[in-house]
Amino acid sequence: MKNGNFTYCPNCGKKLELKEVKDEGLIKYCSSCNEFFFPQFNVACSMIVVYKEETLLIKQYNGQDYILVAGYIMQGESAEKAAIREVKEEVGLDVINLRILKTKYFSKSNTLMINLCCEVKDNKVLSNYEVDSYKWFSYEEALNKIKPNSLAKEFYLNYFNNYVGKEKCII
Numbered sequence: 185m186k187n188g189n190f191t192y193c194p195n196c197g198k199k200l201e202l203k204e205v206k207d208e209g210l211i212k213y214c215s216s217c218n219e220f221f222f223p224q225f226n227v228a229c230s231m232i233v234v235y236k237e238e239t240l241l242i243k244q245y246n247g248q249d250y251i252l253v254a255g256y257i258m259q260g261e262s263a264e265k266a267a268i269r270e271v272k273e274e275v276g277l278d279v280i281n282l283r284i285l286k287t288k289y290f291s292k293s294n295t296l297m298i299n300l301c302c303e304v305k306d307n308k309v310l311s312n313y314e315v316d317s318y319k320w321f322s323y324e325e326a327l328n329k330i331k332p333n334s335l336a337k338e339f340y341l342n343y344f345n346n347y348v349g350k351e352k353c354i355i
């Protein structure tokens with residue numbers, strides 16, 4: 185699948201036109217090369233890591249604010265697999281249960297973010313070099329500690345308001 189963000193054909197330089205594709209709508213197309221260019225963007229996962237009514241927040245890349253564990257999803261990988269892998273890589277915890285909660289497109293990095301809640305086996309964090317520091321907070325505390333006006337905060341608020349303490353929060 186080729187990049188659909190181009191205006192001109194990357195092969196021959198011809199201006200791309202829009203062509204109807206059955207069940208897909210209008211897709212960018214080069215009539216010289218007879219090739220379609222589908223939309224392309226990054227996909228990442230963002231994890232609310234929980235253990236016994238506490239949630240793990242981290243600080244990263246010299247930032248002063250607490251954020252969620254997150255990482256890019258590799259080509260061919262499911263969001264669930266990526267979440268399990270990233271939690272293990274970044275904070276050394278084993279995910280025993282997970283659930284996709286919400287998704288949102290983040291234009292700054294052309295990334296579709298997929299937010300999951302991940303229950304882990306224990307709270308013994310073994311963080312890697314990408315993590316500056318970490319801390320477990322109660323659900324309520326985490327609400328105040330997480331970076332204001334961030335996508336992490338928006339995802340956490342959704343979790344806090346719609347899942348915590350409710351029956352459907354059982355993951």
Ligand SMILES: [Zn+2]
Pocket residue numbers: 193194195196197198214215216217218
């Ligand atoms: Zn072309």
